[in-house]
Amino acid sequence: MSGLKINDISMRFDLPNGGSVQALKNVTLDIKKGELLSILGPSGCGKTTLLNIVAGFLAPTEGQTILNDKKVEGPSLERGMVFQQGALFEWMSVRKNVSFGPDMKGMPKAESKIIVDRLLDIVGLQEFKEKAVYELSGGMQQRVALARCLANDPDVILMDEPLGALDALTREKMQGLVLKLWKETGKTIILITHSVEEALLLGERLIVMAPRPGRIHKEYRLPFAELGVGKDLREVKKHKDFGKTREEILTMIWDMEEEIMGRTESAA
Amino acid sequence: MSILLIYIMIFLGCMIGYKLVSGFLTKEHDYTSLKTVTFGDESSVESNRPASIMSIIAIFFIWGSFTGSTIVPSFLHVPGAFTGEVSLPYEAKNDAGSTANGQINILVFPNGENPSVEPIDAGTGFAKSEAVKVQAYRSALISQSDLLPDGGAQITSIAGKPIAPGDEFSIDQGLVRMTDKGSIAFEPYKGWQMEPIWLPAPESVVTRFFDLAQNGYQNVTLWENLYWSLYRVLVGFFLGSIVGIPLGYAMGLNSWFRGWFDPIVEFMRPVPPLALIPLIIIWFGIWETGKISLLFLAALWIMVIAARAGVSGVRISKIHAAYSLGASKWQILKNVIVPNSLPDIFTGARVAMGVCWGTVVAAELVAAEKGAGKMIIAASKFQNTDIVLTGIILIGIIGYGIDIMMRVAEKYLIPWKGKG
Numbered sequence: 248m249s250g251l252k253i254n255d256i257s258m259r260f261d262l263p264n265g266g267s268v269q270a271l272k273n274v275t276l277d278i279k280k281g282e283l284l285s286i287l288g289p290s291g292c293g294k295t296t297l298l299n300i301v302a303g304f305l306a307p308t309e310g311q312t313i314l315n316d317k318k319v320e321g322p323s324l325e326r327g328m329v330f331q332q333g334a335l336f337e338w339m340s341v342r343k344n345v346s347f348g349p350d351m352k353g354m355p356k357a358e359s360k361i362i363v364d365r366l367l368d369i370v371g372l373q374e375f376k377e378k379a380v381y382e383l384s385g386g387m388q389q390r391v392a393l394a395r396c397l398a399n400d401p402d403v404i405l406m407d408e409p410l411g412a413l414d415a416l417t418r419e420k421m422q423g424l425v426l427k428l429w430k431e432t433g434k435t436i437i438l439i440t441h442s443v444e445e446a447l448l449l450g451e452r453l454i455v456m457a458p459r460p461g462r463i464h465k466e467y468r469l470p471f472a473e474l475g476v477g478k479d480l481r482e483v484k485k486h487k488d489f490g491k492t493r494e495e496i497l498t499m500i501w502d503m504e505e506e507i508m509g510r511t512e513s514a515a
Numbered sequence: 516m517s518i519l520l521i522y523i524m525i526f527l528g529c530m531i532g533y534k535l536v537s538g539f540l541t542k543e544h545d546y547t548s549l550k551t552v553t554f555g556d557e558s559s560v561e562s563n564r565p566a567s568i569m570s571i572i573a574i575f576f577i578w579g580s581f582t583g584s585t586i587v588p589s590f591l592h593v594p595g596a597f598t599g600e601v602s603l604p605y606e607a608k609n610d611a612g613s614t615a616n617g618q619i620n621i622l623v624f625p626n627g628e629n630p631s632v633e634p635i636d637a638g639t640g641f642a643k644s645e646a647v648k649v650q651a652y653r654s655a656l657i658s659q660s661d662l663l664p665d666g667g668a669q670i671t672s673i674a675g676k677p678i679a680p681g682d683e684f685s686i687d688q689g690l691v692r693m694t695d696k697g698s699i700a701f702e703p704y705k706g707w708q709m710e711p712i713w714l715p716a717p718e719s720v721v722t723r724f725f726d727l728a729q730n731g732y733q734n735v736t737l738w739e740n741l742y743w744s745l746y747r748v749l750v751g752f753f754l755g756s757i758v759g760i761p762l763g764y765a766m767g768l769n770s771w772f773r774g775w776f777d778p779i780v781e782f783m784r785p786v787p788p789l790a791l792i793p794l795i796i797i798w799f800g801i802w803e804t805g806k807i808s809l810l811f812l813a814a815l816w817i818m819v820i821a822a823r824a825g826v827s828g829v830r831i832s833k834i835h836a837a838y839s840l841g842a843s844k845w846q847i848l849k850n851v852i853v854p855n856s857l858p859d860i861f862t863g864a865r866v867a868m869g870v871c872w873g874t875v876v877a878a879e880l881v882a883a884e885k886g887a888g889k890m891i892i893a894a895s896k897f898q899n900t901d902i903v904l905t906g907i908i909l910i911g912i913i914g915y916g917i918d919i920m921m922r923v924a925e926k927y928l929i930p931w932k933g934k935g
């Protein structure tokens with residue numbers, strides 16, 4: 248069966264002082280091919296840890312990740328990553344960054360050129376092709392990161408707060424772009440965010456995680472991503488369920504944060 | 516002391532003068548000039564170009580003024596040493612109680628000249644007249660037996676002033692002293708200017724530079740000397756880099772390498788290369804092998820540390836991204852780690868070049884057949900201060916030139932520096 252299975256994953260970090268942090272506990276997720284999944288949760292609930300495990304950068308203490316019936320053992324090009332910022336190669340031009348994956352595979356220049364040109368058209372950076380990445384704005388840099396990831400044609404795209412460092416306006420535009428790319432390419436996308444609105448807009452399915460130990464708290468199935476494709480996202484936000492769900496999730500996360508605060512206060 | 520005071524006065528004078536003058540000039544209205552908080556805001560403190568220019572002029576001014584240089588108008592010279600003629604009439608008394616008058620003519624001539632003395636009629640009395648010459652800054656001694664050859668007589672006054680053995684007095688042109696044995700010593704006034712053997716005038720350094728450029732020194736041309744110094748620096752630096760950079764990479768990438776070499780590197784890093792010279796001489800001798808080994812060691816640790824810092828400085832998300840894009844370890848090394856470490860390596864190379872340049876000159880001072888350091892140490896033995904100064908200035912210019920070249924190269928080769 249094709250798809251991504253996160254199978255009963257637990258992650259415990261042993262600390263140098265002898266203690267340990269249970270970053271994840273018994274997390275199980277079944278993600279269908281082509282699904283758009285957003286993950287939300289208070290800071291420190293293990294979102295990045297989970298994504299790093301799926302990407303293969305970390306081995307979980309228990310459980311396993313299975314992609315297309317194969318166990319994930321390490322990073323590989325069927326699982327692409329988009330980071331918050333600073334993961335582009337500043338010594339390469341925009342074009343070189345995007346063709347990094349194909350180049351590493353040893354793809355002939357003529358072939359990779361077609362891929363790169365098509366992706367730069369999609370993200371709207373054709374005219375910045377030969378520019379150095381540090382000459383680009385933050386939003387443009389994230390578009391390069393998206394294109395670079397897509398150039399390898401991965402099965403799954405993992406995004407850890409990809410739009411977190413952008414201003415509100417650019418962020419909204421980029422959310423539209425992510426939806427467009429999702430629809431056009433049919434990729435499985437897992438997106439971590441701190442913004443409840445973004446999670447609602449960019450998640451067919453939304454997972455709310457709870458901390459200590461990091462676990463899945465609640466799951467939603469949402470219509471907004473489908474509705475938003477190619478539309479003005481501000482219209483989608485006016486949908487009657489949007490506000491309601493947002494309030495519900497915000498309250499949920501608030502309660503979790505409150506609980507953490509209370510716990511640390513009583514500990515002190 | 517007086518030089519320091521003059522320097523401080525020039526500094527303050529230029530600063531206040533510039534403030535006054537620039538107050539009348541049209542103000543620039545760039546971003547920095549509009550800042551109201553500047554004290555403590557490092558970014559608003561730019562190097563003041565006119566101040567730098569005035570600083571250089573001030574140095575040449577003081578240098579010229581204290582050496583009586585032609586580049587400074589003569590009314591701005593500090594008082595120089597006396598040159599010219601002094602006449603000292605004297606009176607002597609013999610045992611019989613009779614007196615006689617004689618005269619001492621002293622010609623004080625400037626350094627580098629050698630005039631002939633106009634003879635003077637010795638006179639008829641028992642006190643003879645005498646003409647002598649003496650170079651500026653030296654002192655003349657006129658023995659009693661020349662002035663009073665008959666013996667049994669004593670000089671009682673000079674230039675109208677009574678004098679006895681051991682006495683001394685000043686006149687405008689210098690100091691007159693009678694030794695215990697009755698001879699007359701004259702020390703011409705030395706003034707405030709430096710004797711050329713301590714500090715030659717700027718123009719004589721320039722002249723010497725052209726002389727060295729054409730004729731060399733001790734059968735070695737200037738260019739040969741500089742070439743040898745540069746050659747040693749480049750070879751030592753090159754060897755240090757080709758060993759140091761891979762070692763630094765290995766230390767940044769592998770914990771066994773890091774553990775193994777950390778104690779060595781951390782121990783060797785604070786040892787100044789000059790402190791190794793004695794050991795190097797014992798091991799390799801001081802000739803070419805010794806000097807190159809020394810420079811190799813000087814560059815090695817700096818390059819190791821720079822390469823290690825370059826590897827450690829790579830953002831983990833870049834490495835993760837490269838792995839997720841399907842790069843192998845070698846591809847990551849070549850396409851991510853190496854380019855990412857280049858800024859650090861370049862900074863290290865700049866430091867290493869500076870240290871090597873300083874070390875080579877010092878090593879050549881100890882022993883060498885050719886080289887900038889050898890030239891100045893040989894010249895200093897013969898008190899050819901102008902050659903020493905020329906050499907020091909050239910060493911400074913070359914060191915500065917190397918640094919500027921490295922900076923320009925850095926700008927072109929790694930434009931992404933600090934932009935990550």
Ligand SMILES: Nc1ncnc2c1ncn2[C@@H]1O[C@H](COP(=O)(O)OP(=O)(O)OP(=O)(O)O)[C@@H](O)[C@H]1O
Nearest residue numbers: 260261268270288289290291292293294295296297
């Ligand atoms: N290398 C590590 N060593 C020890 N503890 C770690 C390590 N990495 C993460 N943790 C701990 O695991 C927990 C989860 O961290 P994680 O970075 O996954 O949180 P997050 O949900 O991504 O937070 P944020 O929203 O702030 O990015 C935290 O309590 C953190 O302190």
Ligand SMILES: [Mg+2]
Nearest residue numbers: 294295296407
């Ligand atoms: Mg995180």
